Structures are given as C-alpha cells and as structure tokens.
Amino acid sequence: MAAKLGAELGVEFEAAIGRYMTVEIQGRANRIYFETAGQGIPLVCLHTAGADATQYRHLLNDAEITRNYQVIAFDLPWHGKSLPPVGYHLEDYNLTTDLYLDTVMAVCQALKLEQPVIMGCSMGGRIVLQLALSRGAELGAVIGLEGADHQEPWYDTEWLHRPDVHGGEISAALVSGLVAPQSPDEFRWETLWGYLQGGPGVFKGDLHFYRVDSDYRDRVGDIDTNQCPVYLMTGEYDFSCTPEDTLRTAARIDGAQATIMEGLGHFPMCEDPAQFRRYILPVLDQIRGKT
C-alpha cells in the first residue's frame, strides 16, 4: 500500500513505518512512538541514553535483516517522539533499572511479541543484561552493543542540565569523542543530532540509571545463556564502555559471546552503518540458527 502510494507520488518511501500507541508503565499512561519493518523474529532495538530510535534507521531499512526479522525500534518516554508522562513538568526524570525493564517489557507485551530478541546500545546494552537475568525465559536472545555490567564515569553529569550551559550542545560535544574518528562525517553528525535535540535533563536522567542504579557486577554470573543467549559487541574506540569492560563482563557470563568491532565507537549502528553491518549480520544469522 505504502510502496504503491510512493510510486504514484514519484517518491521512494522507506520500508520502515512509524506508529504511536499508549502503554501503561508503572501505573502511568505513556504515549510511545515506534518504527517497524520486516517479518519474522521480533528484534526490539533500544537506543542510547539521551537519544532516540532514529539510531536504528539503517537496520529498519536493511532488506537482508528484515527478510527474517521484524525490527521494532521505539523511543523511550521523554525521548524522540514519545511524550513524557502527564505531570512531567513537576518532576525530575530519573531512569531506574525497574522503570527501564518495565518499559521494555510493556512495549513487548503491548505488541504481543513472542520470544523477542532485545538489542540495546550503551545503557540499552546494560539493561539487556538485567533482562537476560530476570526475564530470560521470555526472550529469544539479547545483544548488548557497547554494553557491560559496570563502567567508570568520565565526567560530572551536573554539566548536562543547568541554565548557564546549553544541554544539547554540551551533551553532543561530550559524546562526540565516542564516535570513531574514521566514521563518515554524515553519520557522525546525524548521530550527534540526537543529542543536540534532547529534552532538558533527559540525558542526565538516563545516566541516573547508567551511573547510579545499574551496577550488575554481582549478578551477571547468574545469567543462563542456555535459556537466553547473550552477545556483547563493542567498538574499539569506545572509551566510555571500553572493550575491556565488555570482555570482563563476557568472561563472567558462562556462554556469552563477545566481539570487539574495529573502526567503530560507542554508536555502531548509526555512526558507520556499513561497518556495523559486517558484525551484526553474522550474529543475527547465528541467533536464527543459520550458522
């Protein structure tokens, strides 16, 4: 239908379509935006802190992936085109492990996804570890991009939300160093746009989860990878979640597979989609039992 309309208009529509839905999370209604394309195994994609699901547009439009996977990428509440819940103006946003986990599962349940594969990047790469641990029986596998059970902070998050520093500009300038230097300029700046346009205090609120409420070093060893396979993939230029952080985490999880990706930084799926594709396609093939 959409493709036909596009042809009639003389416009090439992308395969991905966007939808809105209202989902209850911890007793509050949240209007959530998501994009989807493809059919087959559900592949739910979690964006990084302070950004949105635009980061996954290349996967959503990759026919080799969508032939076998239904890719679903949603904006967390407060991010992108999802709204913050009613009353947001009276509170500080602070993401926690419980709220993040409940949000991901609420989206999966709303869409009736069966045994979805969850792929998250950065803080998304952190929460997939907790998902594998506590909800592994309901999942097909987890993929943690730039993920680890803990990492050392490298700046004071108070800089991210204050009246005398532009929150978007400083967020983008800080994370700019996490993009690999050889990543194409076009995609480097598209990635940074996600940070430049974030809502006030939202990146900082996400980092509450990342810095304060998600030290999983004492529990990742309990993940059962026979029940829920774990794949960890980290770019060599990521100095936030370093390759050493990821390899240490993988070593603690019996059966976890770790890959260090050359020429990539903290945003592999959007900073250099072609390079990331070389690494993610074999993992997706493996998950569906092709290799």
Place this chain on the structure above:
Amino acid sequence: MAPNTDILHSIAAAVNNDAAMVHRGRYVDLNFLLSIGSDSHFLTISQGRIAAITLGGGLMRPWRFAIHITPEAWKKFRQPLPRPGYHDLFAMCKLGEARIEGEIHALMANLRYFKELLAHGR
C-alpha cells in the same frame, strides 16, 4: 621557541581562517593554558580568534582553565587517524594522559569549539 610553538601557530592560523570556527567561538574571550609536558603556552582567545600565543608556564599570568597533556599523548592525538584512547581529550583524561583544571565553565559551555581547536588540521 619551544617544541610545540610552531604547531600551535599553525593551528591558530587555520582556526582564524575558518569562519565557522570563529563563529562558534564568538562568545569566547579568555586565556587558557595548554601544557604539553613542560612546554607551556598561553592561548588568548578573542571572540573566537586565537589572538595571541605566549610561551612560558613560569609567567605569573592568569588563566581561566588549563589543559595538561603528556608529549607522547599529544603526538598520538595529532595523528590523522589517532589510535583508540588518543582520539579525544576526554579519552586521554580517562587514560591519565591528560588533565583539565581551573574554572572549566567556559570550556564546558563551548566544548565543541575547544575540542575542535585542539584537533584542528590533524
């Protein structure tokens, strides 16, 4: 003349000829200290232009903030394609190869400008 005086002057010339860079720094007016090992220079920024480069860490000259980088890390940082860990100021700080001190509000409020200044032309 110190080991890095020439490269800093070439960075200054390139920044001052880069209209977009000067525009990004249009609210920046300050001195900052750049120390590469024992080789220290004051950089005077005026409305986004590098107006002066003055050698001498021993001078009793005030600075707003200071960036200290080891000579080895600075050399790696200035390569066209730096190795992981040497591609960004904060990456080098995390490695312990660089250090930032002083009143860093001006640095943080204009972070893109200062990061691009240090990496300009590499």
